[in-house]
Amino acid sequence: MIRVGIFGATGYAGYELLRWLRRHPEVRVVFAASESSAGASLADVIPGPLDTPLIAPDEAPLGDVDLVFLALPHGAAGKMARRARAAGVRVIDFSADFRLATPESYRRWYGHDHPAPELLPAPYGLPELNRAALRGAMLIANPGCYPTGMLLGVAPLLMAGALTDPLIIVDAKSGVSGAGRAPKQNTHFVEVNENLAPYSIGQVHRHVGEMRQEAQRIARGVAPEIVFTPQLLPVSRGILSTIYLRIPDDWSEDRVRALYREQYADEPFVRVLSAGALATLGHTTDTNVCAISLTLARPGLLIVVSSEDNMVKGAAGQAIQNMNLMFGLDETTGLV
Structure with a gap:
């Protein structure tokens, strides 16, 4: 125990x-x-x-x-x-x-x-990308909620060296719980309800440093440049990240999906959706799952949509996943 x-x-x-x-x-x-x-x-x-x-x-x-x-x-x-x-x-x-x-x-x-x-x-506590460093660790840094969805969304392409442009554009929308319980003017009900508000856009949000560090660690021969637009969504929980990437013109959507499914084949908490499906908040609410959809907008331009529950895979669930690895338990214990 x-x-x-x-x-x-x-x-x-x-x-x-x-x-x-x-x-x-x-x-x-x-x-x-x-x-x-x-x-x-x-x-x-x-x-x-x-x-x-x-x-x-x-x-x-x-x-x-x-x-x-x-x-x-x-x-x-x-x-x-x-x-x-x-x-x-x-x-x-x-x-x-x-x-x-x-x-x-x-x-x-x-x-x-x-x-x-x-x-x-x-050790950076994103098990799907850093598992070996987490087993038996004495201190683990649980990732930020935004970086979790972004990194899982781009990792297969970075690891395959498949980006033809280092620029990664991330448009991410988060439920209000991501801002924490302490009251702030921009998180009051009247400010949030029936509204959609961007904040800290471009390359100034603190999570950009974390995203860049980990993206560079897993990339092969690429130093990614990240432009990040977080937005406050009028829901309690969940993050939906829409990510724009340049890939080789001769890569089909089926080839990209095969790459993602191979990368995440043994991952219990990553779900790569079928062709034609788009990730939504509903795919992951109250679960430790990250759902990923892939759409080839035109040759060479890929749109990845990554969904997660910011309070579970983006925080508490991932921490339990890390604890299980830390103590040599089955990774899914207490999470399924």
Whole structure:
């Protein structure tokens, strides 16, 4: 039995993680911590079935757990990871603190010094593309929700060296839960309802650094350039990424689909859709699956649509997938 603790249990990702861990046969949740709601029951803070007592982070009994999940803001997560690792506890971090490989890259994208540079680099927790590095790891950086869908959507072509142009254009639409539970003006119901709002477009969104780093790691002879347009969709959860890629003019859609199906043939959580089908949010809601559709718009121009649930494959489900690898369990345990 894996004994785990959760920091940030009242956030969307932390709450989703606790919900999924309840069904995991090899896990016992020892504690759930919350800075803002310590001393309360989770059911009193968030109406629902999870009646779990909440403790203050400083009171967390690290000596009683094998693993902690950090569903904390960047900066705070890195400090807690240092404390957990000093206590000999394994860490899966939901924040951005360990996704970028160097302190310099982190400072560039997040604007301040890294809180625990001695723990870098950490394995990047996208199992389909980095599985070997995750088995037995002591610290795993859970990927961002946007990069998960984007990277799974382009990886087969990057790994085959099949892009004829390094420019990758990503138009991604996310449910409001991706913005976190803390209230902001642009996430109020009146602002979001019946609206579709782009933000941080071009090459300024912080996830671009993560996307670029991992795309370059898996690409063969290509340094991809990513133009990213995230948009806030008036739904609770889900991400739909539409990705535009240049491929050889003589590649048919059937050839591309064969490449994707070969790449993901043994992946339980990636579904390559049949010809004519287009990925939608409905393909993946409340699952740990990434669904991918492929459309050849004209010779040489491929449109990939990648769908995922930002709270599951984009956060809590992927963290459980990483935990299973970390502890040598079947990867699908607790997720199917």
